[in-house]
Amino acid sequence: GAVVSQHPSWVICKSGTSVKIECRSLDFQATTMFWYRQFPKQSLMLMATSNEGSKATYEQGVEKDKFLINHASLTLSTLTVTSAHPEDSSFYICSARRPPDTQYFGPGTRLTVL
Amino acid sequence: QQQVKQSPQSLIVQKGGISIINCAYENTAFDYFPWYQQFPGKGPALLIAIRPDVSEKKEGRFTISFNKSAKQFSLHIMDSQPGDSATYFCAARAGTASKLTFGTGTRLQVTL
Numbered sequence: 001g002a003v004v005s006q007h008p009s010w011v012i013c014k015s016g017t018s019v020k021i022e023c024r025s026l027d028f029q030a031t032t033m034f035w036y037r038q039f040p041k042q043s044l045m046l047m048a049t050s051n052e053g054s055k056a057t058y059e060q061g062v063e064k065d066k067f068l069i070n071h072a073s074l075t076l077s078t079l080t081v082t083s084a085h086p087e088d089s090s091f092y093i094c095s096a097r098r099p100p101d102t103q104y105f106g107p108g109t110r111l112t113v114l
Numbered sequence: 115q116q117q118v119k120q121s122p123q124s125l126i127v128q129k130g131g132i133s134i135i136n137c138a139y140e141n142t143a144f145d146y147f148p149w150y151q152q153f154p155g156k157g158p159a160l161l162i163a164i165r166p167d168v169s170e171k172k173e174g175r176f177t178i179s180f181n182k183s184a185k186q187f188s189l190h191i192m193d194s195q196p197g198d199s200a201t202y203f204c205a206a207r208a209g210t211a212s213k214l215t216f217g218t219g220t221r222l223q224v225t226l
Contacts, residue, residue, distance in 0.1 A: 006157075034213065043203060043216045044158070093157045101146060101210040105157040 006106035020080045023094030029074035030096035038091045084113045120217025133191040135220045137204035144206040152201045194224045
């Protein structure tokens with residue numbers, strides 16, 4: 001299957017700092033990427049849909065000023081958690097849609113905010 | 115109407131047995147039904163997917179059965195192995211530009 005990478009795989013930061021997570025589609029161009037959040041033993045919760053060259057579409061209840069998403073190229077999307085707090089600690093997973101419609105997921109990033 | 119209901123929540127199967135996970139949906143606009151496998155601490159991996167124009171799709175030990183009239187689809191894992199122990203998510207989507215709607219997941223444990 002197609003390869004989607006994420007970096008970093010885990011990050012620990014202090015409360016109040018910002019953290020950037022990168023998502024790359026390695027062997028295809030993805031006009032659409034998605035960002036999910038997953039709590040332990042729960043399903044995936046879509047945070048936002050990112051389209052290359054345009055603003056991200058956020059799901060209801062997701063603060064767009066806190067979770068900044070940039071999709072600068074067809075192979076790279078970034079999620080920046082601004083002014084992180086302990087409640088932002090979670091497993092963040094990106095996904096990229098390979099045309100026409102198959103969706104592949106990255107390995108995830110474990111964020112711990114102290 | 116956007117929900118996908120998945121059952122069971124957890125499943126224990128002996129090695130060599132058949133694991134069956136079921137999903138049901140209401141939205142008749144759904145036209146793509148993938149299954150994902152997720153190991154702890156990892157992202158979901160696409161296992162197999164089906165579209166409503168076929169009733170069954172098989173890839174190796176994994177088979178999707180699809181019942182359009184009942185609005186149900188299921189994943190069958192034949193000859194289940196301990197390495198299959200993971201969480202499985204069904205999903206559905208209405209159109210290529212739409213987002214995936216996920217089921218709640220099934221934790222499968224395959225015992226020796």
